[in-house]
Amino acid sequence: MINVPSIDLNNVKDTHELAKKIAQKIRSGMLIYLSGDLGSGKTTFARDLIHELGFDGIVKSPSYSLVEQYTFDTYTVNHFDLYRFRSPEEWHEAGFNEFINRENINLIEWPEKGDPYLPVSDLIINFYYISSDKRKVLITASSPKGVECIKELM
Ligand SMILES: Nc1ncnc2c1ncn2[C@@H]1O[C@H](COP(=O)(O)OP(=O)(O)OP(=O)(O)O)[C@@H](O)[C@H]1O
Numbered sequence: 001m002i003n004v005p006s007i008d009l010n011n012v013k014d015t016h017e018l019a020k021k022i023a024q025k026i027r028s029g030m031l032i033y034l035s036g037d038l039g040s041g042k043t044t045f046a047r048d049l050i051h052e053l054g055f056d057g058i059v060k061s062p063s064y065s066l067v068e069q070y071t072f073d074t075y076t077v078n079h080f081d082l083y084r085f086r087s088p089e090e091w092h093e094a095g096f097n098e099f100i101n102r103e104n105i106n107l108i109e110w111p112e113k114g115d116p117y118l119p120v121s122d123l124i125i126n127f128y129y130i131s132s133d134k135r136k137v138l139i140t141a142s143s144p145k146g147v148e149c150i151k152e153l154m
């Protein structure tokens, strides 16, 4: 496991820049957990990342649908939000394991709600609310692909 020193996101532009840097390094099959309190910036980051990967439509928060999918030429991005899970077993009941394979890129908000059933992540991005415009992130890479993704952030 490798931890990136804490990164300050002083405004939404900084959040976009971080998403852009990670999008440039992301590889198919990656699983990224997005953790942090309500309003800490998880969906904002995911939206920027999906746009940076080349999607030019509307990226909705999956907070009601539980998952939103974006199809690209060779992979699909699955953007999950598990906040509304009443129990972690819903991960299996919804068949979400089937969404995770070697090609797709998976972003999961509120991964704690699926614990202990989720597959192991490549990256964990923890968001912290500092003030109305400011956020902070702590990033942990837990696989070689994850490390490759964050190398230049250190
Ligand atoms: N530096 C920043 N980075 C990200 N979002 C910011 C920042 N400054 C202000 N914001 C605002 O904070 C809000 C973050 O909301 P967002 O939906 O991304 O949070 P979330 O972590 O996904 O919450 P939830 O747990 O409810 O899904 C947005 O309205 C965004 O514009």
Ligand SMILES: [Mg+2]
Residues within 6 Å of the ligand: 042, 043, 044, 061, 063, 081, 109
């Ligand atoms: Mg959200």
